[in-house]
Amino acid sequence: MAPPNADLDSTVSDDAPDAYRDLMDRYQRISHLESGSGVLYWDQQVTMPTGGTAARGKQLAALSATTHEKLTGEGIADALAAAEAADLDGERAANVREIRRRHERNRSVPEELVEELTEQQSASQQVWKEAKADDDFDRFAPTLETLRDLHVERAEAIDPDRPSYEVMYEDGEPYLPLERLEEVFEELKAGLVPLIEEIEASDVDLASPFVAAGPYDDATQRGLSESVLDLLNYPDDRGRLDVSAHPFTSGNQFDARITTRFKPEDPMDAFTATVHEFGHASYELGLPDGRFGEPLGASLSSGLHESQSRFWENHVARTEPFWEGFVEEANDHLGTDATAREAYQAVNQIYPDNLIRVEADELTYHLHIILRCEIDRAFVEGDVSVEEIPHVWNEKMDDYLGVVPDTDADGCLQDIHWSSRFAAFQGYTIGSVLAAQLDHAMREDLGDVDALIREGDLRPLWEWMTEHVHRHGRRYPTDELVEVATGEPLTAEYFLDYVEEKFGKLYDL
Structure with a gap:
């Protein structure tokens, strides 16, 4: 730097x-x-x-x-x-x-x-x-x-x-056509819905040892968040961690700040949110210093940004190698005695009855996104009135996830996005798809990425992302950047293969 x-x-x-x-x-x-x-x-x-x-x-x-x-x-x-x-x-x-x-x-x-x-x-x-x-x-x-x-x-x-x-x-998303996004959504629904149904029918219980040992005060959870940020090499001189109603990242290559929030009963909620927001910050911090103020010194799109947060959250912090290296640190902060396997299972539970998007598991998360995109579009186009939103929300939650919120605070009021913009939720799913594709390309280049994660040697992963994604800023349109970074166009294939293998093993499918 x-x-x-x-x-x-x-x-x-x-x-x-x-x-x-x-x-x-x-x-x-x-x-x-x-x-x-x-x-x-x-x-x-x-x-x-x-x-x-x-x-x-x-x-x-x-x-x-x-x-x-x-x-x-x-x-x-x-x-x-x-x-x-x-x-x-x-x-x-x-x-x-x-x-x-x-x-x-x-x-x-x-x-x-x-x-x-x-x-x-x-x-x-x-x-x-x-x-x-x-x-x-x-x-x-x-x-x-x-x-x-x-x-x-x-x-x-x-x-x-x-x-x-x-x-x-x-x-x-200036360069990824809406039609291509809709194709990806259909591919994901076709692959995720039956997988989630298989998991629901499974008798495997991935109970969290962290939830059982709670509750946890904010200071304890903040300490855990600061520890993982140290492991991730988040720089003190160009970043800071704070608390907000809805976790977010703000800044540039010189000042990329993140926020999290704490749930007393589940410290993994703040933990994964912190890692997620670090991923966003890593993109900003990886942009070239000498291009500050230019398009080449700015991030390309919401989907590219989300690919960075989903990579660090899901392909690093939700892996078993990560917990093999970090579980003792987590136990020290939380006063628990979880094994690496138990911690890995805890952060990868699938629970379709969850109401909150930012607390959703890696699979049902995308049904939350699709639900929002459908309501978002219908409201903008005048097919759903503002008064109908709570009812339509609850209907879609029931259809897609089999659960209905008791309150609007846990339903249509849970996200901050509609207080500022529309047509923005798609980036989350684009990011997850692209994160899996980037992860695959990274493993092809770096070799034993799991060993690096296990050993806590995470700088090579950040450097790979900076070399293949961050340093380009807005040099290329999305489709070209994806090919530059991974050698092929955007595809949902790697994401679907990844979740089928990972959750098939976790749930003995």
């Missing part, structure tokens, strides 16, 4: 054409404004007093309006045209391509709408928190409907000739 005082004013090389240097200077200012907004968002979720919501909304709205003005104005339009006329190499051309895409996508959106939408998002998050705490969907419903309408208005301004949901989806 570069030293903390790295010179960030010289990230564009001196031999670059003047037109390109001018464009990048303009864009880096935009990027830095957005980065500052990210810090304000983190503060709102972690440390800001609840009374600060109104002011924070105004602050974020002003920043978003300024950013929008700079991104869509004549100055950057002229700079783009001049840079495109210059003779640029592949990386510089990729930077220009990405800036052009953002400029074209946003130039038809009125600045007033950008400001109003940002302010509404900030206010909506506080309303969501209060509604969830009080199990009161009716309090959140008008805010949710207003937010949906503003997002639809924005999507129609971007492209009035395509469905609004598809336009929204491209905010997070």
